[in-house]
Amino acid sequence: MGEKERIIAHQNACYKSSVNKVIDISKELTKLNAAHEFKFFANIVIRPRENALTTALHIFSCNFGRRHRVFYSDGSSIVNPRLTSAPPTAKHTSIIPSGAAVVYKTKRDEQWNVKYFTPTSRGRDTVFTEVAAIANALTIAMAERALYLDDNKKHSNGKARWSKVTIFSDCIEALKRIFKLREVAIADAQSLRDPPLRQIMSMLHYFYGNEVQVELRWVPGHSRVKGNCLADTAARYAANHQDVGMVLPEGLNWDAEPLSK
Numbered sequence: 001m002g003e004k005e006r007i008i009a010h011q012n013a014c015y016k017s018s019v020n021k022v023i024d025i026s027k028e029l030t031k032l033n034a035a036h037e038f039k040f041f042a043n044i045v046i047r048p049r050e051n052a053l054t055t056a057l058h059i060f061s062c063n064f065g066r067r068h069r070v071f072y073s074d075g076s077s078i079v080n081p082r083l084t085s086a087p088p089t090a091k092h093t094s095i096i097p098s099g100a101a102v103v104y105k106t107k108r109d110e111q112w113n114v115k116y117f118t119p120t121s122r123g124r125d126t127v128f129t130e131v132a133a134i135a136n137a138l139t140i141a142m143a144e145r146a147l148y149l150d151d152n153k154k155h156s157n158g159k160a161r162w163s164k165v166t167i168f169s170d171c172i173e174a175l176k177r178i179f180k181l182r183e184v185a186i187a188d189a190q191s192l193r194d195p196p197l198r199q200i201m202s203m204l205h206y207f208y209g210n211e212v213q214v215e216l217r218w219v220p221g222h223s224r225v226k227g228n229c230l231a232d233t234a235a236r237y238a239a240n241h242q243d244v245g246m247v248l249p250e251g252l253n254w255d256a257e258p259l260s261k
Contacts, residue, residue, distance in 0.1 A: 023146035025249035032202035041208035072227035073137035075129030099238025100133035118245025130174035138203035170221030
């Protein structure tokens with residue numbers, strides 16, 4: 001592990017320690033996953049490229065504030081060309097080194113925060129990594145909300161609160177995969193066998209229960225949206241440096257469970 005990786009690992013440990021003092025994410029997810037039914041509580045917005053780009057720039061420059069938080073997610077997978085022509089078999093299931101990143105600001109004039117993740121993509125397509133990145137973005141949003149509320153109690157009597165969270169992703173296929181959850185108004189919790197999708201549904205319930213609107217938006221990749229560019233670079237770095245990945249919440253193991261059909 002190089003010097004940069006050690007610094008990131010230390011930052012991960014400090015961040016998780018801070019979060020664990022104000023919220024037990026594992027406990028919250030366990031409680032949410034115990035629900036017998038899930039409803040889909042989010043808006044998914046996919047617009048033409050120029051419109052999406054203009055809106056993305058406007059949201060961050062004009063709408064970002066204490067009540068509206070913006071997060072950028074991205075995923076990257078290192079695919080061996082020799083393994084892409086044939087599907088994985090029982091005898092050989094390829095492990096695709098992958099990385100995900102979440103980039104955001106807590107205040108407009110502060111530096112960007114970057115969180116790295118390394119979801120295991122055993123026998124899964126590259127869209128899985130993008131979906132995992134969105135799930136991680138919602139988890140970070142949950143953690144940041146808890147940190148904000150804790151700090152707010154000390155400085156403004158706990159009156160201020162978040163009202164909206166926007167997650168930007170440059171993967172249309174990932175958003176479409178999540179959008180399919182809307183086709184069934186009420187999804188049986190047992191049918192959500194894809195762990196990242198189930199975590200997304202749980203997070204959406206969490207925010208809905210706390211009166212926070214969630215919006216998942218497509219943003220053109222490799223454009224002039226700073227947050228997306230940083231997320232792309234960070235996801236590629238994570239894919240190539242598996243030691244920097246953070247596990248939040250503790251014990252999360254998506255690779256141990258089967259995919260949805």
